[in-house]
Amino acid sequence: MTAIVVDGPDQTMSVERIPVPRPLRGEVLIRVAACGACHTDLHVMRGEYAFPYPCVLGHEVAGQVVELGEGVDHLAVDDRVVASFVMPCGMCGPCARGDDNLCERFFGLNRARGVLYDGTTRLRRSGGEELAMFSAAGLAEYSVIPATSVFRVPDSVPLESASILGCSLxxxxxxxxxxxxxxxxxxxxxxxxxxxxxxxxxxxxxxxxxxxxxxxxxxxxxxxxxxxxxxxxxxxxxxxxxxxxxxxxxxxxxxxxxxxxxxxxxxxxxxxxxxxxxxxxxxxxxxxxxxxxxxxxxxxxxxxxxxxSYGGRPRTDMPLLLDMAASEQFDLDSNISLRRPLTEAESVYSALAAGSITGRAILTSVS
Missing domain, CATH: 3.40.50.720 (NAD(P)-binding Rossmann-like Domain)
Structure with missing residues (x-):
C-alpha cells in the first residue's frame, strides 16, 4: 500500500510502498477514504511533540472496514466508519469512569511509543523496519485501529467528509x-x-x-x-x-x-x-x-x-456527532476547503504550516 512516512524532525514526507497491515484481536482494518491534515501532525513533524521516528502520521480518519480482528462483533466488513483520534482502551481508570479522552494506555503506549495496545506496531517498511503509528496512522491506504474507537457512519453522511468528525469536530x-x-x-x-x-x-x-x-x-x-x-x-x-x-x-x-x-x-x-x-x-x-x-x-x-480541553469522549460523543451530521444540524462539507490525494501530503502540510488553509484540508485515497 502507499503510505506517507516521516523519518525525523523537519524532514520531507516520503511517499512509500509498504506492506498492508493486519488487525489483531480487538482491532479493525479499514481502507482509508480520507484523512484530515491537523496541526498536531505538524508538531510531530517539527520535533515539537516527543514521538518516535520513523512514523506514519494521520489521526482524523474515515474509511470502509475490510477485515475484523478476533472478538470484534459490533462491526461488519464493508461498514462505512469513522475513527476517533483518541483510541480508548476501555479498561483503564479514566475509561472506566467515562473520561475516554484521558485514556492512560492511549497516552502511555500510542502517543508515547507509537504502538497499539499489545505493545507493538502494525506497520513496517518493505525491508522490515518498524514504523511508529501516531493514533491510526491514517496517512496510508489502509489503517489498523482499535475497535473501541471505530463507529459506523450513517449512509446519508459523505464518507470522506466524515473524517473531520474524528478530531476537529x-x-x-x-x-x-x-x-x-x-x-x-x-x-x-x-x-x-x-x-x-x-x-x-x-x-x-x-x-x-x-x-x-x-x-x-x-x-x-x-x-x-x-x-x-x-x-x-x-x-x-x-x-x-x-x-x-x-x-x-x-x-x-x-x-x-x-x-x-x-x-x-x-x-x-x-x-x-x-x-x-x-x-x-x-x-x-x-x-x-x-x-x-x-x-x-x-x-x-x-x-x-x-x-x-483535550478532544472529546469518543464512546459517548461520537454517536451524538454522527446523529447531528445525519440530521444536518451542521454541514461537514462547509468545514473542508481543500481535498487532495494522499500522494500530495507534503504540499498540503506545507500550506497548513504557512497558515494558508481555511478550515480543514483532507487527503483522499489514491486507490
Whole structure:
C-alpha cells in the first residue's frame, strides 16, 4: 500500500510502498477514504511533540472496514466508519469512569511509543523496519485501529467528509459541551477560526449561544466564520482583539472564550477577554513546553476559570456527532476547503504550516 512516512524532525514526507497491515484481536482494518491534515501532525513533524521516528502520521480518519480482528462483533466488513483520534482502551481508570479522552494506555503506549495496545506496531517498511503509528496512522491506504474507537457512519453522511468528525469536530464538541458546559444565551469568543475553531462556532450556535465572536487573521478565514454563524469577526492584523471584544460586549467580556491555536499569546488574549466569573477554555495544542503568562490578581479578582480541553469522549460523543451530521444540524462539507490525494501530503502540510488553509484540508485515497 502507499503510505506517507516521516523519518525525523523537519524532514520531507516520503511517499512509500509498504506492506498492508493486519488487525489483531480487538482491532479493525479499514481502507482509508480520507484523512484530515491537523496541526498536531505538524508538531510531530517539527520535533515539537516527543514521538518516535520513523512514523506514519494521520489521526482524523474515515474509511470502509475490510477485515475484523478476533472478538470484534459490533462491526461488519464493508461498514462505512469513522475513527476517533483518541483510541480508548476501555479498561483503564479514566475509561472506566467515562473520561475516554484521558485514556492512560492511549497516552502511555500510542502517543508515547507509537504502538497499539499489545505493545507493538502494525506497520513496517518493505525491508522490515518498524514504523511508529501516531493514533491510526491514517496517512496510508489502509489503517489498523482499535475497535473501541471505530463507529459506523450513517449512509446519508459523505464518507470522506466524515473524517473531520474524528478530531476537529470531536475536539470542538468536547470543548463546548464538557469543558465549557456551554449554555443557551451565553456569549462566546473563538480565538483562531481554523478547523477546530469553526467547529466550535457551529456547535456554539447549536447549543444556543446568543453571540459568537470569531477572531483570526485575514479575510478568508473570517468570511468562512461569518458564513458558519459567527455574529461578529475581528481581524487581529488591524486591531486589538481584547479591546474590540470588550467594546462589543459593553466592557464586560464574553462568558466563554475558546483558544483554538495553542500559543501563549492567544491564550493570554482569550483570558483577558473573558468576563467576570467566566471561563477560558484552552483547546489548541501548543508546541513543546510553551507557557503563557496569566496575571494572578486578575485571575483572582475576576474569578475567571481556566480549563484545558483535550478532544472529546469518543464512546459517548461520537454517536451524538454522527446523529447531528445525519440530521444536518451542521454541514461537514462547509468545514473542508481543500481535498487532495494522499500522494500530495507534503504540499498540503506545507500550506497548513504557512497558515494558508481555511478550515480543514483532507487527503483522499489514491486507490
Amino acid at each position: 470531536l475536539t470542538a464538541y468536547g470543548a463546548a459541551r464538557h469543558a465549557a458546559d456551554l449554555r443557551a444565551g451565553q456569549t462566546v469568543a473563538v480565538v483562531a477560526a481554523g478547523g477546530v475553531g469553526l467547529g466550535i462556532i457551529q456547535l456554539a450556535k447549536i447549543f444556543g449561544a446568543s453571540r459568537i465572536i470569531a477572531i483570526d487573521i485575514g479575510p478568508d478565514k473570517l468570511e468562512t466564520a461569518s458564513r458558519l454563524d459567527a455574529s461578529e469577526v475581528i481581524d487581529v492584523s488591524d486591531r486589538d482583539p481584547v479591546g474590540r471584544v470588550r467594546e462589543l460586549t459593553s466592557g464586560k467580556g464574553v462568558d466563554v472564550a475558546f483558544e483554538a491555536l495553542g500559543t501563549p499569546r492567544t491564550l493570554e488574549q482569550a483570558f483577558m477577554m473573558t468576563a467576570d466569573g467566566g471561563t477560558t477554555v484552552l483547546v489548541g495544542v501548543g508546541s513543546g513546553d510553551a507557557a503563557a503568562s496569566i496575571p494572578l490578581t486578575h485571575l483572582l479578582r475576576h474569578q475567571v476559570r481556566i480549563i484545558g
